[in-house]
Amino acid sequence: MDINKLLAGRTKLMRASEIRELLKWVTEDVISFGGGMPDPSSFPINEIIEVTRDVLTTKGDKALQYGATGGVPELKEELMRFMNKGGIGTLGDHDVIITVGSQEALDLLGRVLIDPGDYIITESPTYLAAIQAFRIYEPRIVGVPMDGEGIIIEELERRIREIREGGGRIKFIYVIPTGQNPTGITMSMERRKALLEVASEYDLLVIEDDPYGYIYFGNDSQPSRLKAMDSEGRVIYMSTFSKIAAPGLRLGWVYATKEIIRWLELAKQSVDLHTSTLNQYIAAELLRRGVIERNIPRIKEIYRTKRDLMLQALSEYMQDGVTWTKPSAGMFIWLSLPDHADTSKLLEIAIKKYRVAYVPGRSFYPNGERGNDMRLNFTYPKPQEIFEGVRRLSLAISEYLREIKP
Numbered sequence: 001m002d003i004n005k006l007l008a009g010r011t012k013l014m015r016a017s018e019i020r021e022l023l024k025w026v027t028e029d030v031i032s033f034g035g036g037m038p039d040p041s042s043f044p045i046n047e048i049i050e051v052t053r054d055v056l057t058t059k060g061d062k063a064l065q066y067g068a069t070g071g072v073p074e075l076k077e078e079l080m081r082f083m084n085k086g087g088i089g090t091l092g093d094h095d096v097i098i099t100v101g102s103q104e105a106l107d108l109l110g111r112v113l114i115d116p117g118d119y120i121i122t123e124s125p126t127y128l129a130a131i132q133a134f135r136i137y138e139p140r141i142v143g144v145p146m147d148g149e150g151i152i153i154e155e156l157e158r159r160i161r162e163i164r165e166g167g168g169r170i171k172f173i174y175v176i177p178t179g180q181n182p183t184g185i186t187m188s189m190e191r192r193k194a195l196l197e198v199a200s201e202y203d204l205l206v207i208e209d210d211p212y213g214y215i216y217f218g219n220d221s222q223p224s225r226l227k228a229m230d231s232e233g234r235v236i237y238m239s240t241f242s243k244i245a246a247p248g249l250r251l252g253w254v255y256a257t258k259e260i261i262r263w264l265e266l267a268k269q270s271v272d273l274h275t276s277t278l279n280q281y282i283a284a285e286l287l288r289r290g291v292i293e294r295n296i297p298r299i300k301e302i303y304r305t306k307r308d309l310m311l312q313a314l315s316e317y318m319q320d321g322v323t324w325t326k327p328s329a330g331m332f333i334w335l336s337l338p339d340h341a342d343t344s345k346l347l348e349i350a351i352k353k354y355r356v357a358y359v360p361g362r363s364f365y366p367n368g369e370r371g372n373d374m375r376l377n378f379t380y381p382k383p384q385e386i387f388e389g390v391r392r393l394s395l396a397i398s399e400y401l402r403e404i405k406p
């Protein structure tokens with residue numbers, strides 16, 4: 001039977017993630033900078049065991065029951081307090097929805113906001129799985145280039161004007177202002193203010209995806225969240241427990257005006273009714289007991305140490321003509337080869353001959369416009385693997401650059 005004849009049009013828009021494809025190739029002897037996983041030693045396992053036992057003992061009847069689509073009220077309240085400490089004030093006309101990781105939030109936002117042919121704007125490059133989530137709803141995705149300070153505002157405005165002049169409808173601007181995935185860049189305060197001014201001037205929604213803001217490990221002070229500066233209710237803020245506790249909990253949340261949250265709840269109802277009640281009670285208790293707050297400095301220290309190791313290895317081993325970012329947040333370093341290089345082609349040499357893996361950069365560009373970058377994850381590999389992996393990567397790059405000499 002040919003299933004292809006029966007697939008919906010939108011199914012053909014789904015593409016296997018290059019990261020997942022890559023994982024198939026990676027055997028035990030390959031050092032992988034490819035995934036996007038936290039260091040498992042950062043998970044508060046003992047505390048989660050204790051909290052789970054307590055939750056099941058004291059409120060097992062509620063924790064194992066169906067729950068409201070928006071989420072468990074205790075968790076929503078704890079999150080309000082948590083965000084408050086992160087500078088986001090509690091606004092009367094705002095609400096929270098708890099999602100299955102922030103990945104579900106991306107899908108729900110696409111579902112609720114995007115009609116085929118609408119324009120959405122992202123940083124370029126941007127989070128690959130956001131592109132994939134949005135793409136199913138058939139928007140035209142316009143990527144705006146970044147520099148070391150984040151999205152370039154003049155380029156953003158130019159594109160907004162171009163789209164509007166062509167009669168296009170823009171639905172939102174999607175940004176990851178802190179420790180961006182994939183580049184590791186943190187948007188400067190000046191850019192954040194300018195971005196909000198542009199959004200206000202052109203009356204646009206902004207989606208602020210903030211998985212890494214609570215584990216900022218830079219030495220300078222962390223710029224304010226966009227949501228903390230949003231006086232017009234145009235920022236849809238989202239974050240996740242994946243980096244402050246553990247991704248296996250699959251818990252994320254969105255904080256936005258009640259009106260937006262209500263639409264997201266309606267959309268979520270038909271997807272999965274609600275997020276795991278048990279996990280929500282566990283997370284509420286982790287927050288209430290201060291487990292998450294106490295764990296955050298430990299996570300920051302692990303990330304900072306590993307980032308420093310990778311930066312040190314890069315400056316020791318990398319050849320001239322190769323550049324990379326120096327992140328203050330997030331889990332990734334973005335490495336760029338000379339313009340004529342193609343990191344998808346290099347990957348084969350890297351994995352098969354040098355036993356080291358990474359994610360080629362092209363798929364992070366909404367329109368695939370650049371192919372000479374790669375994303376390196378520094379949080380999952382062990383310290384000795386970081387050094388050895390960078391050494392191997394540099395050998396692979398040398399061999400490849402010799403092969404393609406212009």
Ligand SMILES: Cc1ncc(COP(=O)(O)O)c(C=O)c1O
Nearest residue numbers: 101102103127176181240242252
């Ligand atoms: C920018 C960004 N958004 C969303 C996610 C999704 O995370 P989760 O679904 O685990 O919350 C990630 C995961 O790495 C990410 O980097």
